[in-house]
Amino acid sequence: DSGVTQTPKHLITATGQRVTLRCSPRSGDLSVYWYQQSLDQGLQFLIQYYNGEERAKGNILERFSAQQFPDLHSELNLSSLELGDSALYFCASSPRPGTASGNTIYFGEGSWLTVV
Amino acid sequence: GQNIDQPTEMTATEGAIVQINCTYQTSGFNGLFWYQQHAGEAPTFLSYNVLDGLEEKGRFSSFLSRSKGYSYLLLKELQMKDSASYLCAVWTGGGNKLTFGTGTQLKVEL
Numbered sequence: 001d002s003g004v005t006q007t008p009k010h011l012i013t014a015t016g017q018r019v020t021l022r023c024s025p026r027s028g029d030l031s032v033y034w035y036q037q038s039l040d041q042g043l044q045f046l047i048q049y050y051n052g053e054e055r056a057k058g059n060i061l062e063r064f065s066a067q068q069f070p071d072l073h074s075e076l077n078l079s080s081l082e083l084g085d086s087a088l089y090f091c092a093s094s095p096r097p098g099t100a101s102g103n104t105i106y107f108g109e110g111s112w113l114t115v116v
Numbered sequence: 117g118q119n120i121d122q123p124t125e126m127t128a129t130e131g132a133i134v135q136i137n138c139t140y141q142t143s144g145f146n147g148l149f150w151y152q153q154h155a156g157e158a159p160t161f162l163s164y165n166v167l168d169g170l171e172e173k174g175r176f177s178s179f180l181s182r183s184k185g186y187s188y189l190l191l192k193e194l195q196m197k198d199s200a201s202y203l204c205a206v207w208t209g210g211g212n213k214l215t216f217g218t219g220t221q222l223k224v225e226l
Binding site: 031041042043045050055058088090092104106107109110 | 156157160203205209210212214215216218219
């Protein structure tokens with residue numbers, strides 16, 4: 001158990017709909033990262049937050065948005081869903097960015113999204 | 117941007133040693149991670165290198181050369197359960213961005 005909690009574990013929804021994926025980082029971790037992994041694809045970096053502020057953005061679609069709340073949990077909002085958005089969405093957390101060796105980024109178990 | 121290259125697939129024999137290479141081109145380097153991922157599961161942390169040299173952890177070792185933009189993961193005494201995808205990831209932007217390579221699918225055979 002990495003200590004990173006993601007909900008829901010599985011979600012099936014229709015095209016055009018909107019869903020929210022939730023992530024609770026490990027206790028004490030300030031950074032949250034979101035990734036998308038489509039079938040047989042690599043991990044695509046979406047966005048990263050540190051202590052409530054957006055710090056880095058990857059290939060995140062305009063239909064997608066995220067935020068990190070004061071209690072440090074984060075939500076990824078996916079709207080106007082398309083079939084191609086079906087993927088495994090991972091959240092990861094780390095204590096603080098860019099510090100010396102010993103830092104580790106831990107991943108949650110992921111949220112399986114199926115768009116039908 | 118970041119460019120990370122790994123071999124797509126490798127096959128090795130149970131009990132043997134395998135080395136998985138990773139080359140990268142990036143700016144603002146803050147460290148390199150190796151993860152193991154079984155299909156449909158979360159990536160599991162294996163190692164982190166920020167300084168040049170070899171880090172050993174049980175059957176797994178990881179090496180980094182920052183000047184060459186090169187890292188490798190060494191797996192010893194291979195077991196069938198080591199069959200998985202091994203992901204190289206580079207930490208940049210002051211630790212705000214972790215970019216993954218496409219992964220190396222390792223198959224361990226009898």
